[in-house]
Amino acid sequence: MPDLHQPLMIITDLDGSLLDHHTYRWDAATEWLTTLRQYAVPLVICSSKTAAEIIPLQKRLGISGSPFIAENGAVVQTHDQQRIRLPDNTLTYDAICQRLASLKTAYRFTGFHDFSDPEVAAMTGLSEADAELSRQRDASEVIVWRDSDEAFDQFHDALRAEGLALTQGGRFWHVMPAGSGKGEALRWLLAHSPGEARVTIGLGDGPNDAPMLDAVDYAVVIKGYSKTPVTLSRSDQQQIYHTAHHGPEGWREGLDYFLTQPQ
Numbered sequence: 001m002p003d004l005h006q007p008l009m010i011i012t013d014l015d016g017s018l019l020d021h022h023t024y025r026w027d028a029a030t031e032w033l034t035t036l037r038q039y040a041v042p043l044v045i046c047s048s049k050t051a052a053e054i055i056p057l058q059k060r061l062g063i064s065g066s067p068f069i070a071e072n073g074a075v076v077q078t079h080d081q082q083r084i085r086l087p088d089n090t091l092t093y094d095a096i097c098q099r100l101a102s103l104k105t106a107y108r109f110t111g112f113h114d115f116s117d118p119e120v121a122a123m124t125g126l127s128e129a130d131a132e133l134s135r136q137r138d139a140s141e142v143i144v145w146r147d148s149d150e151a152f153d154q155f156h157d158a159l160r161a162e163g164l165a166l167t168q169g170g171r172f173w174h175v176m177p178a179g180s181g182k183g184e185a186l187r188w189l190l191a192h193s194p195g196e197a198r199v200t201i202g203l204g205d206g207p208n209d210a211p212m213l214d215a216v217d218y219a220v221v222i223k224g225y226s227k228t229p230v231t232l233s234r235s236d237q238q239q240i241y242h243t244a245h246h247g248p249e250g251w252r253e254g255l256d257y258f259l260t261q262p263q
């Protein structure tokens with residue numbers, strides 16, 4: 001079991017994990033946030049939210065300046081505040097939107113690019129100001145699917161042919177460059193982090209968190225609301241914990257499980 005006296009790193013998803021799925025509050029996690037600060041354990045956000053959303057949130061969480069993973073792994077900000085797009089720093093948001101626009105004649109879907117701030121606010125429960133931050137995307141698009149299941153499979157193939165990948169968050173589908181993802185981004189960030197190797201604990205609730213939860217030493221699968229289960233490829237069951245609670249209560253439960261058990 002990991003313990004607070006060894007070099008640790010916590011990697012966390014936001015919506016439905018550290019943040020409540022509906023209210024975006026994190027009250028149940030505050031005690032652990034204080035403890036992690038006391039022990040100087042880095043807390044790395046790994047979310048499908050944008051950098052524009054994550055930076056003010058880091059400030060409110062007291063972790064400003066920490067590296068983070070945004071847009072499902074298509075964007076990474078390093079310890080020295082360099083922001084890069086993965087996998088190869090080339091595919092911009094505009095380029096992704098252009099490729100998606102070419103598929104709009106064949107399939108029915110709507111992206112954050114096409115919605116207004118009030119529309120995104122109404123779908124998500126974010127304020128209009130926060131919805132605006134969620135629409136400041138650098139390297140991935142969020143979409144609402146409006147076509148049939150059959151068309152969805154063909155759409156997925158068409159995306160692959162365009163060099164794009166698809167993943168599912170708690171609320172939305174996300175289109176990003178092929179080869180990017182939360183797991184790839186975490187591996188990249190760990191490889192580019194200075195200092196000693198750290199034992200990693202990851203927490204997430206959605207199918208898009210699975211690659212991140214496969215890439216950490218200890219995985220907390222937080223009870224989510226998505227109908228799609230979180231399926232991990234790893235088989236080391238002793239290093240995986242499934243919570244009974246949703247959101248920040250589950251987040252607290254997961255850290256309690258791995259960090260407060262007698263050694």
Ligand SMILES: O=C(O)[C@@H](COP(=O)(O)O)O[C@H]1O[C@H](CO)[C@@H](O)[C@H](O)[C@H]1O
Binds near residue numbers: 013134
């Ligand atoms: O797809 C979704 O359900 C969420 C998931 O975000 P996480 O990876 O769970 O932090 O992300 C989208 O919606 C959020 C609002 O509910 C926005 O804040 C994000 O920018 C957007 O990517």
